[in-house]
Amino acid sequence: LHENNNNCCSFEDYKLTTDWLLNRTNLRPKVAVICGSGLGLLADAVSNKVSFRYQDIPNFPVSTVPGHEGCLVFGTVDETPCVFMQGRVHLYEGYSLCQVTFPIRMFKLMGVESVIVTNAAGGICPDFKVGDIMVIKDHINLPGFAGEHPLCGPNDERFGIRFPCMSDAYSKQMRRLAVDVGTDLGCSNFIREGVYCMVSGPNFETIAEARMLLVLGCDAVGMSTVPEVTVAKHCGLRVLGLSLITNKVSVDYSREEKVNYEEVLQISKMRAEVLQKIVTQLISRLQQQSINTH
Numbered sequence: 349l350h351e352n353n354n355n356c357c358s359f360e361d362y363k364l365t366t367d368w369l370l371n372r373t374n375l376r377p378k379v380a381v382i383c384g385s386g387l388g389l390l391a392d393a394v395s396n397k398v399s400f401r402y403q404d405i406p407n408f409p410v411s412t413v414p415g416h417e418g419c420l421v422f423g424t425v426d427e428t429p430c431v432f433m434q435g436r437v438h439l440y441e442g443y444s445l446c447q448v449t450f451p452i453r454m455f456k457l458m459g460v461e462s463v464i465v466t467n468a469a470g471g472i473c474p475d476f477k478v479g480d481i482m483v484i485k486d487h488i489n490l491p492g493f494a495g496e497h498p499l500c501g502p503n504d505e506r507f508g509i510r511f512p513c514m515s516d517a518y519s520k521q522m523r524r525l526a527v528d529v530g531t532d533l534g535c536s537n538f539i540r541e542g543v544y545c546m547v548s549g550p551n552f553e554t555i556a557e558a559r560m561l562l563v564l565g566c567d568a569v570g571m572s573t574v575p576e577v578t579v580a581k582h583c584g585l586r587v588l589g590l591s592l593i594t595n596k597v598s599v600d601y602s603r604e605e606k607v608n609y610e611e612v613l614q615i616s617k618m619r620a621e622v623l624q625k626i627v628t629q630l631i632s633r634l635q636q637q638s639i640n641t642h
């Protein structure tokens with residue numbers, strides 16, 4: 349990677365990786381999907397698949413946690429050219445937020461217009477159940493409050509403005525579509541909407557922290573998504589976020605259950621198939637809507 353003051357990736361880095369990939373596939377993706385923990389199966393629905401291992405792609409950050417395969421999959425979903433990230437990298441793995449969000453700016457340079465970001469998250473909202481799918485309405489960037497923010501450092505105007513607005517980070521149209529698709533697929537009893545809060549991890553929350561998040565208005569908590577969404581919004585991409593609630597976060601000292609990552613992966617695997625149906629249907633309908641509006 350080129351050195352670029354505080355910012356670890358330069359425009360040339362993004363361009364080099366974009367060109368490297370575009371020279372190896374004829375596909376020009378319009379939709380990018382980031383598959384959260386245990387959700388790599390989302391990419392299995394694509395046709396005309398061409399995949400690349402992250403370790404073979406120049407500048408690309410390599411996933412180090414189980415449940416993140418580390419493959420970039422190009423293909424079509426019902427005629428729509430797409431790219432799927434089977435796994436992401438996180439701040440807690442030791443990557444900078446510039447590396448965490450590297451794929452987003454690369455997607456922008458490839459011509460992607462919409463990003464669907466998925467994750468596994470703990471349920472804070474008392475009404476949420478394990479296995480619920482939360483359409484993200486808004487987020488709280490807790491590491492951002494402490495200066496761990498992907499847009500800190502010199503601003504590259506080729507991507508976006510210095511002070512971007514985040515009040516509408518998650519596209520209303522895509523959120524509505526996600527709820528409609530979920531309802532049509534018979535999932536309305538476990539589709540929710542809510543606020544996602546990012547924590548840096550890697551430990552799961554203390555009970556006092558969980559109580560604080562509840563008071564702050566968080567419905568779900570996880571260790572990803574917010575940096576990617578922030579950078580996507582900054583560079584003008586349309587964003588949808590889906591959180592799979594893999595565990596209930598304890599806000600009660602008398603509860604004995606202890607969350608662990610195996611449970612997170614187990615629930616992700618259980619719900620991956622239905623999430624895959626929702627995501628593929630969504631992509632088809634997005635395509636339909638854009639045909640109808642052009």
Ligand SMILES: O=P(O)(O)O[C@@H]1C[C@H](O)[C@@H](CO)O1
Pocket residue numbers: 383384385436438466467468469549570571572573609612
């Ligand atoms: O990539 P995601 O957000 O799905 O990763 C999950 C959620 C937390 O980041 C971490 C611990 O469960 O894995």
